[in-house]
Amino acid sequence: MGGKRDHTNDHQGTNTVTEDAIADQTDTAAPTPTGTSADVAETSSDADADALHGGRLLVLTGPAGVGKGTVEVALRKKHPEVWVSVSATTRDPRPGEVNGVNYWFMSEDEFAAKEQAGEFLETALVHGMAHYGTPLKPLEEHLAVGTPTILEIDLQGARRVKEKAAELGLEVMTVFIAPPSFDELVRRLTGRGTETEEQRRRRLETAKIELAAESEFDVTIVNEKVEQAADDLWNVIAKEYGIDA
Ligand SMILES: Nc1ncnc2c1ncn2[C@@H]1O[C@H](COP(=O)(O)OP(=O)(O)OP(=O)(O)O)[C@@H](O)[C@H]1O
Numbered sequence: 287m288g289g290k291r292d293h294t295n296d297h298q299g300t301n302t303v304t305e306d307a308i309a310d311q312t313d314t315a316a317p318t319p320t321g322t323s324a325d326v327a328e329t330s331s332d333a334d335a336d337a338l339h340g341g342r343l344l345v346l347t348g349p350a351g352v353g354k355g356t357v358e359v360a361l362r363k364k365h366p367e368v369w370v371s372v373s374a375t376t377r378d379p380r381p382g383e384v385n386g387v388n389y390w391f392m393s394e395d396e397f398a399a400k401e402q403a404g405e406f407l408e409t410a411l412v413h414g415m416a417h418y419g420t421p422l423k424p425l426e427e428h429l430a431v432g433t434p435t436i437l438e439i440d441l442q443g444a445r446r447v448k449e450k451a452a453e454l455g456l457e458v459m460t461v462f463i464a465p466p467s468f469d470e471l472v473r474r475l476t477g478r479g480t481e482t483e484e485q486r487r488r489r490l491e492t493a494k495i496e497l498a499a500e501s502e503f504d505v506t507i508v509n510e511k512v513e514q515a516a517d518d519l520w521n522v523i524a525k526e527y528g529i530d531a
């Protein structure tokens with residue numbers, strides 16, 4: 287697998303991930319859960335890890351505010367056949383975020399019950415603040431039909447998926463999205479304006495740990511310019527899935 291690190295030089299203007307932009311991600315390639323968080327339970331109750339055998343996916347990781355969500359939206363605009371897994375989370379929705387589109391938002395109790403029931407591929411406590419998890423059932427459904435699939439998860443989740451890949455018979459390509467500089471990362475996170483000062487501080491602490499782990503990933507894409515980063519990501523996907531780019 288890769289090892290490429292892509293650099294571009296000019297910045298793109300800020301580009302907030304809006305509800306409308308994310309709504310564009312409506313899946314066309316395979317079934318996607320919709321509705322309330324209760325639907326996750328319905329679709330995930332028979333989760334069977336064997337169903338992932340032979341599946342192929344991309345794990346996308348990068349520090350808070352680097353632009354992962356923004357790049358995914360740009361990618362999905364050009365390549366709607368790519369599916370980005372919708373995670374469960376116990377954090378509160380940001381303004382404009384929609385349940386079942388951005389995340390499956392749920393209480394800590396609901397999350398713990400699903401975790402206990404084995405409904406997640408992986409889970410993590412992120413930034414020491416909220417739990418996040420990748421629902422298994424929709425992932426199985428997409429991998430079964432060969433949909434190009436992205437899990438946007440944190441470093442702990444990426445490590446967990448890599449550890450489990452062999453046992454599950456999964457082909458996993460890991461991609462790290464890096465900022466052009468730490469200062470620019472701080473600017474983007476601050477500019478997004480969705481966190482309190484304390485939340486931002488915690489995210490930047492996590493960011494330092496994640497940036498130090500970049501070499502664990504198969505490929506690094508530096509997000510200087512959103513469209514270029516989305517094209518770079520598509521090239522990785524196309525290569526991984528044997529698609530003519
Ligand atoms: N290439 C870029 N140049 C300038 N601004 C960018 C670029 N990419 C993203 N941004 C801006 O940076 C901010 C953070 O982007 P985004 O929310 O996509 O980050 P993220 O990595 O998904 O963050 P988190 O992990 O905290 O959810 C947004 O305001 C977005 O518009």
Ligand SMILES: Nc1nc2c(ncn2[C@@H]2O[C@H](COP(=O)(O)O)[C@@H](O)[C@H]2O)c(=O)[nH]1
Pocket residue numbers: 347348349350373374377408409410412418419420421438439440441442443444
């Ligand atoms: N381990 C997992 N990490 C996840 C999952 N879904 C999202 N994430 C990561 O959490 C942070 C914070 O996300 P935010 O939306 O609150 O800014 C970010 O790094 C995501 O990539 C998951 O299912 N598992």
